[in-house]
Amino acid sequence: MRKTRGHAVIAQGGGPTPVINSSLLGVVLGMDLRLDRSSQIFGALGGIEGVFQEEFQDLRSFTNNHWKAIAASPGAALGSCRRKLSREEAKEAVKILRRHDIRFFFYIGGNDSMDTALKMDEAARELSYELQVAGVPKTIDNDLVETDHCPGYGSAARYIAQSAIDLGADIRSLPTPVSILEVMGRNAGWLTAATMLARKRLDDAPHLIYVPEHPLSEDQFLDDVSRIYDRQGWVVIAVSEGLKKPDNQSWGLNRGHVGQDNFGHSLQGDVAASLASLVSARLKLRARSEKPGLCGRASSLLVSSLDHREAHEIGVFAAEQLVAGNSGFMAGIVRVDQQPYQTDFTIVALKKVANHEKLLPPEYVSKGWNDIRPHFRDYVRPLIGEPLKHYPLLPE
Amino acid sequence: MRKTRGHAVIAQGGGPTPVINSSLLGVVLGMDLRLDRSSQIFGALGGIEGVFQEEFQDLRSFTNNHWKAIAASPGAALGSCRRKLSREEAKEAVKILRRHDIRFFFYIGGNDSMDTALKMDEAARELSYELQVAGVPKTIDNDLVETDHCPGYGSAARYIAQSAIDLGADIRSLPTPVSILEVMGRNAGWLTAATMLARKRLDDAPHLIYVPEHPLSEDQFLDDVSRIYDRQGWVVIAVSEGLKKPDNQSWGLNRGHVGQDNFGHSLQGDVAASLASLVSARLKLRARSEKPGLCGRASSLLVSSLDHREAHEIGVFAAEQLVAGNSGFMAGIVRVDQQPYQTDFTIVALKKVANHEKLLPPEYVSKGWNDIRPHFRDYVRPLIGEPLKHYPLLPE
Numbered sequence: 123m124r125k126t127r128g129h130a131v132i133a134q135g136g137g138p139t140p141v142i143n144s145s146l147l148g149v150v151l152g153m154d155l156r157l158d159r160s161s162q163i164f165g166a167l168g169g170i171e172g173v174f175q176e177e178f179q180d181l182r183s184f185t186n187n188h189w190k191a192i193a194a195s196p197g198a199a200l201g202s203c204r205r206k207l208s209r210e211e212a213k214e215a216v217k218i219l220r221r222h223d224i225r226f227f228f229y230i231g232g233n234d235s236m237d238t239a240l241k242m243d244e245a246a247r248e249l250s251y252e253l254q255v256a257g258v259p260k261t262i263d264n265d266l267v268e269t270d271h272c273p274g275y276g277s278a279a280r281y282i283a284q285s286a287i288d289l290g291a292d293i294r295s296l297p298t299p300v301s302i303l304e305v306m307g308r309n310a311g312w313l314t315a316a317t318m319l320a321r322k323r324l325d326d327a328p329h330l331i332y333v334p335e336h337p338l339s340e341d342q343f344l345d346d347v348s349r350i351y352d353r354q355g356w357v358v359i360a361v362s363e364g365l366k367k368p369d370n371q372s373w374g375l376n377r378g379h380v381g382q383d384n385f386g387h388s389l390q391g392d393v394a395a396s397l398a399s400l401v402s403a404r405l406k407l408r409a410r411s412e413k414p415g416l417c418g419r420a421s422s423l424l425v426s427s428l429d430h431r432e433a434h435e436i437g438v439f440a441a442e443q444l445v446a447g448n449s450g451f452m453a454g455i456v457r458v459d460q461q462p463y464q465t466d467f468t469i470v471a472l473k474k475v476a477n478h479e480k481l482l483p484p485e486y487v488s489k490g491w492n493d494i495r496p497h498f499r500d501y502v503r504p505l506i507g508e509p510l511k512h513y514p515l516l517p518e
Numbered sequence: 519m520r521k522t523r524g525h526a527v528i529a530q531g532g533g534p535t536p537v538i539n540s541s542l543l544g545v546v547l548g549m550d551l552r553l554d555r556s557s558q559i560f561g562a563l564g565g566i567e568g569v570f571q572e573e574f575q576d577l578r579s580f581t582n583n584h585w586k587a588i589a590a591s592p593g594a595a596l597g598s599c600r601r602k603l604s605r606e607e608a609k610e611a612v613k614i615l616r617r618h619d620i621r622f623f624f625y626i627g628g629n630d631s632m633d634t635a636l637k638m639d640e641a642a643r644e645l646s647y648e649l650q651v652a653g654v655p656k657t658i659d660n661d662l663v664e665t666d667h668c669p670g671y672g673s674a675a676r677y678i679a680q681s682a683i684d685l686g687a688d689i690r691s692l693p694t695p696v697s698i699l700e701v702m703g704r705n706a707g708w709l710t711a712a713t714m715l716a717r718k719r720l721d722d723a724p725h726l727i728y729v730p731e732h733p734l735s736e737d738q739f740l741d742d743v744s745r746i747y748d749r750q751g752w753v754v755i756a757v758s759e760g761l762k763k764p765d766n767q768s769w770g771l772n773r774g775h776v777g778q779d780n781f782g783h784s785l786q787g788d789v790a791a792s793l794a795s796l797v798s799a800r801l802k803l804r805a806r807s808e809k810p811g812l813c814g815r816a817s818s819l820l821v822s823s824l825d826h827r828e829a830h831e832i833g834v835f836a837a838e839q840l841v842a843g844n845s846g847f848m849a850g851i852v853r854v855d856q857q858p859y860q861t862d863f864t865i866v867a868l869k870k871v872a873n874h875e876k877l878l879p880p881e882y883v884s885k886g887w888n889d890i891r892p893h894f895r896d897y898v899r900p901l902i903g904e905p906l907k908h909y910p911l912l913p914e
Binding site for chain 1 (some may be wrong): 561592597599684687909
């Protein structure tokens with residue numbers, strides 16, 4: 123293979139996934155193969171912040187063993203950030219890269235990171251600087267458009283579905299009649315929907331699934347819970363942390379003056395705790411909430427091997443495409459076949475992806491917006507890789 | 519072996535653990551070996567409630583494969599309950615057992631179950647009915663006295679310590695500077711203390727550990743968090759769900775009129791959410807909370823093989839002792855040696871165990887009551903069995 127000359131910078135943005143470092147390694151190996159020995163591969167430490175701070179780490183010097191361990195670790199190995207750039211700032215960032223003679227820039231991230239990548243690409247054109255920019259998708263929320271799914275989602279889905287099975291085994295065996303499992307995802311219900319994989323028998327948990335794409339009224343919620351409780355005496359519910367009331371207020375606990383963080387973002391979550399209180403108060407049933415939270419996107423023990431492999435391969439693919447001359451794209455996944463599951467990679471213009479959000483399509487949700495329809499399994503099952511662990515009951 | 523004649527009943531009480539069914543199988547096999555073929559081994563369904571309802575299931579008829587799967591499942595396979603008996607009720611229960619000609623009764627459970635077992639034993643003597651009663655310990659809280667540790671604790675400790683590692687990997691890599699991990703345990707800090715196993719490097723999570731044995735003031739908490747944050751820019755905190763303020767009020771969220779469930783128990787928990795709000799409001803730091811809750815005691819993926827084996831063996835031991843003529847005891851674990859870890863079983867009078875609670879001894883806790891001292895590792899490390907999964911950092 124004819125080697126290319128030019129330094130590269132890779133950065134990781136937004137919330138980590140259990141396989142974000144697998145993509146990092148994919149990009150590094152993909153570039154290592156294609157760049158000549160005079161070209162350096164840097165990691166920007168702390169996402170795009172690392173570019174502004176000019177904190178670059180040489181990634182070509184690590185041993186294979188070290189890389190293997192890094193690739194199997196949760197958390198963003200390079201460090202991450204949540205900074206959104208203005209056009210001016212993007213220009214600033216490109217100028218810094220120009221000063222370091224960087225020709226290739228990769229951003230591994232979600233919606234916001236794709237916006238940053240897009241602005242960097244545009245700024246480079248504006249400055250007539252030959253910088254090539256690629257986005258590599260990662261998000262447990264699975265909410266990027268123009269890709270069948272996002273690396274990171276399959277592993278997080280496996281974790282939360284297994285947690286729903288475990289919780290069901292516990293709750294069905296003792297008289298805490300109601301347990302509410304809170305699942306990450308502010309606007310998109312993909313991850314919450316994945317808890318449907320926990321079901322094998324008719325009465326398996328979860329019995330109700332609420333995604334954030336549709337508001338939930340107090341009356342419907344209490345009716346739903348009562349109905350299931352009357353039928354079988356125990357209820358496990360999966361709710362998205364972003365679930366809203368009909369007036370568009372969060373179902374989360376009202377924290378008064380501490381309802382916003384110092385960035386002005388309203389604090390999400392604790393929706394399950396709030397709903398559990400409601401069940402206790404109104405239905406007089408013992409109810410509790412569980413919220414694995416970040417543990418669910420950081421567990422390396424439930425990584426889907428398929429997810430891990432795809433995350434790696436999409437990184438290699440992005441490197442290949444960038445060196446081949448493409449720029450301003452995000453690498454995407456196309457599902458070519460379902461039986462057996464087969465995918466291909468593609469490139470998508472960043473401007474089609476940045477700032478867009480792929481919500482869970484209504485056809486996957488039951489009419490009452492309180493459950494996920496069975497055919498969602500066809501979509502999500504391949505992504506979680508290894509089978510879930512189901513438990514037997516005593517014979518009747 | 520000379521076979522004994524007499525029917526047996528086994529029940530499971532209180533909250534399940536990931537290995538409670540391993541003890542169940544141990545008792546069944548222990549009895550199966552010692553009872554003649556005319557003797558039956560029943561499971562009471564739903565704990566002591568199953569005795570009152572006379573819901574008995576024949577446990578001798580299951581296949582080995584089925585038992586193997588049951589023993590590896592979380593949740594109480596026989597069903598459980600939280601009923602505490604009066605002396606009169608205990609007499610009632612014994613009369614029911616007498617009517618079924620039951621001679622052996624096992625209760626697998628924690629403090630409350632040991633109280634039930636004790637009362638049953640006393641009621642039988644009072645009624646001059648030859649019933650032999652054994653308690654088999656299980657609790658993730660590890661708070662039973664007269665035993666080195668309790669089956670169930672090792673696995674739950676492994677789950678929560680691994681969760682602390684995972685959370686640390688996530689939080690250290692992105693700027694959500696503070697995350698608070700809520701750990702089960704109302705009065706005893708054993709499980710919260712086990713998060714100290716997550717630490718390998720100097721700056722590893724968790725950086726602060728608060729157990730419920732000592733109250734925590736707002737000032738101390740904010741000082742502690744600020745100090746760690748100033749030092750390294752990110753903080754992971756482990757807190758017990760039972761953590762109290764100096765005025766003995768729970769640190770949990772004040773839920774007003776829904777602060778009690780229908781049994782009059784105050785609703786525990788959401789201590790981490792409450793502390794995260796406080797950090798946001800007072801320190802102006804982005805803070806969040808995670809609360810795996812019941813998922814932590816129901817996960818079969820992080821079962822400690824040692825815990826699983828001990829849970830089984832203590833069940834066999836209890837059966838052996840009961841058939842040998844002992845009654846009114848709980849089987850306990852004695853740590854015989856530390857290097858290598860070696861244990862023995864013993865029997866302890868139920869009256870020494872029932873209604874007692876073993877709190878975390880102060881010598882394991884740092885002077886400021888905000889951390890666990892290093893030598894606690896000697897106690898807890900053997901119990902979690904398989905090693906935790908630690909992650910590498912990028913080389914400096």
